[in-house]
Every structure is written in structure tokens, then in C-alpha cells.
Amino acid sequence: MKYVFILVLLIIAGAGALMGGVVAFRWVNNMTQTARIQPGERVFSMPSGVVPRGGSLIVPKEQREIATKTPNPVKVTESSLTIGRQQYQTFCVPCHGPEAKGGTTGPVATKFIPTPDLTNAELQKQRTDGYWHSYIVAGGAIMPAYGEALSSQEAWHIVNYLRSLAQK
Numbered sequence: 001m002k003y004v005f006i007l008v009l010l011i012i013a014g015a016g017a018l019m020g021g022v023v024a025f026r027w028v029n030n031m032t033q034t035a036r037i038q039p040g041e042r043v044f045s046m047p048s049g050v051v052p053r054g055g056s057l058i059v060p061k062e063q064r065e066i067a068t069k070t071p072n073p074v075k076v077t078e079s080s081l082t083i084g085r086q087q088y089q090t091f092c093v094p095c096h097g098p099e100a101k102g103g104t105t106g107p108v109a110t111k112f113i114p115t116p117d118l119t120n121a122e123l124q125k126q127r128t129d130g131y132w133h134s135y136i137v138a139g140g141a142i143m144p145a146y147g148e149a150l151s152s153q154e155a156w157h158i159v160n161y162l163r164s165l166a167q168k
Contacts, residue, residue, distance in 0.1 A: 058147050059134055064131065064138075072129035072159060080156075081160060084162075085161050087158050094109075096115050099119070101117050102115040118166075
């Protein structure tokens with residue numbers, strides 16, 4: 001009888017150890033099995049055509065031809081140029097430089113491909129306001145997208161500021 005009792009205890013202890021091992025294994029490997037989420041990263045893809053409250057539709061860079069036809073809803077005023085200058089200094093100066101002359105005038109641009117001269121009259125003629133807005137919001141080949149950092153309105157202010165630089 002004594003041996004049967006010890007055998008039952010060993011079976012129960014073995015089952016407990018096995019269940020404890022499974023829990024420990026799952027606990028240790030949990031981080032390798034769960035989805036990795038970075039700050040600012042979307043956990044799920046948004047349905048197509050969804051627009052945030054108070055926002056506007058962001059046309060993807062693959063459909064830039066559609067965005068180029070979008071007219072600039074923000075009138076060129078002194079306050080628009082001031083806001084555009086402030087946003088340009090925050091987001092654009094690191095690559096395009098303080099005068100928007102491009103090349104390697106920005107501190108970050110010295111490490112990458114030289115940026116274009118945004119004050120160039122020929123370049124300004126080739127690009128519509130909608131194109132500039134799309135490039136700022138959706139990004140480009142090398143340029144990052146600022147659609148989540150800037151509102152659409154602020155991007156239009158930057159476009160107005162860039163247009164004012166070409167006139168000087």
C-alpha cells in the first residue's frame with residue numbers, strides 16, 4: 001500500500017511539473033510569439049477611404065497624379081507664410097537647409113543624397129501645389145512622409161511658404 005501511495009504521489013508530481021514547465025515555457029517565449037509594436041506604428045491597417053475627424057484624405061504616393069490636381073485651399077497670407085516658415089524650420093531644414101537651396105546645406109543632407117533646390121523657378125513651375133502637398137504628406141522616394149506629424153492644413157502652409165521662396 002505504501003508503494004502505491006508513493007507511485008500516485010510521483011504521478012501527481014510529474015503531472016504538476018509538466019504543467020509548470022509548459023507555463024514557464026510559454027512565459028519565457030511569450031515575447032518572441034507576440035506581435036512587435038513600435039510607438040507611432042499602426043497595429044492594424046485602416047480600411048480604405050477612412051478619413052480622421054477634422055482631417056482630409058491622404059492620397060498615397062502611388063496615386064500622386066490624382067493629388068497633383070488638388071487645388072490649394074489655403075490663401076497666401078502673412079499668417080500662412082509665418083506658420084509655413086515655422087513648420088519648414090521644424091520639419092524641412094534638416095535636409096533642405098534654411099534657405100531651401102538643397103544640395104547638402106541641411107545638416108542631415110550631408111549624409112544622404114543631395115536634396116533639390118526648392119527655390120528653383122523651373123522646378124516650381126513643374127510642380128503644382130497639390131504635388132508639393134502630396135510629397136510632404138505622403139513622402140517620396142527618399143523623403144519621409146509627414147502626414148502623421150503635420151495636419152493637412154499645416155502642409156498647405158508649407159507649400160505657400162515654398163512658393164514665396166521662389167518669388168524672392
